[in-house]
Amino acid sequence: MGATKIMVIRHAEKPDTYNGQAYHGVDETGTTCGTSGAKSLVTIGWQRAGGLITLFAPPWGPKAPTLGMPEHIYAADPGSGGETPSRRPFETVIPVAAMLGVRIDARHKKDAFAKVVTDALGKEGVVLICWQHELIGSIGQCILTGTSTTAPFGIPETWPNGPHGARYDLVWVFDRPSGTGAITGFTQFAQMLLPGDAAAPLG
Numbered sequence: 768m769g770a771t772k773i774m775v776i777r778h779a780e781k782p783d784t785y786n787g788q789a790y791h792g793v794d795e796t797g798t799t800c801g802t803s804g805a806k807s808l809v810t811i812g813w814q815r816a817g818g819l820i821t822l823f824a825p826p827w828g829p830k831a832p833t834l835g836m837p838e839h840i841y842a843a844d845p846g847s848g849g850e851t852p853s854r855r856p857f858e859t860v861i862p863v864a865a866m867l868g869v870r871i872d873a874r875h876k877k878d879a880f881a882k883v884v885t886d887a888l889g890k891e892g893v894v895l896i897c898w899q900h901e902l903i904g905s906i907g908q909c910i911l912t913g914t915s916t917t918a919p920f921g922i923p924e925t926w927p928n929g930p931h932g933a934r935y936d937l938v939w940v941f942d943r944p945s946g947t948g949a950i951t952g953f954t955q956f957a958q959m960l961l962p963g964d965a966a967a968p969l970g
Contacts (some may be wrong), residue, residue, distance in 0.1 A: 768891055768947060768970070769889050769891065769913030769946045770839075770888050770894045770943060770946065771835075771889065771893065771945070771946045772835045772894070772942055772944075773894045773896065773910060773942065774835065774837070774893070774895045774896050774940050774941075775896045775897075775898065775903055775907070775938070775941070776819075776895070776896070776898075777897070777935055777937070778808070778812070778853070778855035778858070778897055778898070778900075778940070779808050779811075779812030779813070779855065779859045779936070780809050780812035780935050781808065781853075781855055782804070782805055782809055785809075785811060791805075792809055792810065793808035793809070794903050795807075795858055795861055800901075802873060806853050806855065807858060808854075808859065812855070812858075812935075813858075813864045813942055814961060815859070815936075815961055816859045816860070816861065816862050816863075816926045819863045819958075820831050820859075820862055820863050820866045822960070823835075823863050823895065824836065824867050825929055828903035831956070832839065833954050833956050834915070834938065834940065834956060835892075835893035836893060837867060837893050837894065838869065838891070838892040838894070838941060839887065839890045839893070839896075840870075840872065841875045841895070841896045841897070842856040842859070842861070842871050842872075842894045842896075842897045843855035843856040843857065843874055843875065843876065843880075843897075843899065844857075844873050845858070845873060845875070845897055852876065852877060852920065853877070853899060855899075857871060857897075860895065860897045862875070863895075872886075877898070877902065878906060880902050881905075882924045883906075884896075884906060885909075885967070888910070897922065899962060900926040900933045901925075901933075903926045903927060903939065904924045904925040907939060908922075910941050911950060912952065914948065915949055917949070918949070918950075920952065920953035921953070922939075922953050923968075927955070927968045934965070935952075936958045936959070936963075936964040936965060937951070937955055937957060938955075939955060939960065939966075940952075940953065940955075941953055955967040955968055965969075
């Protein structure tokens, strides 16, 4: 038996301009910040990361039957390398992983998402994957391929955009209740955690 539910999220807010104000990143310990925090979340992103606890972890979550309590959590490798990788996926799931007492599996680099999907499908129970938005469409296709799912379920090829670019406020939920075989359902769940969060896309 393998994963019964796989939830995929984009990392939380990155350095950018929000409501006319420029925000710089800060790491989880506050030792790297300002322009040096370019690969970390901004304070708004840390608010979202903390808010994810209410979506996925007791006593507040899972917030809706669509979601589940993660038993396995994956994020792209935040370690240093030739080109400094983004720390944002790892940072985004730190609070919920700590609340649940689940270790974050961050062994795989950003482009090795196919290996993450293969590993995740073999885990029993509920899985949460946090990744860079430009690769989440490919992750979705890997989940379909890895489960021999032929029904498309209207899964977007790319992570949806909002008025200000790619959205931070969604959860893609892939259901496979038996833990084997094909995916039986797909939902785009709206987090609705912070001001400005929107309803899930149609279709």
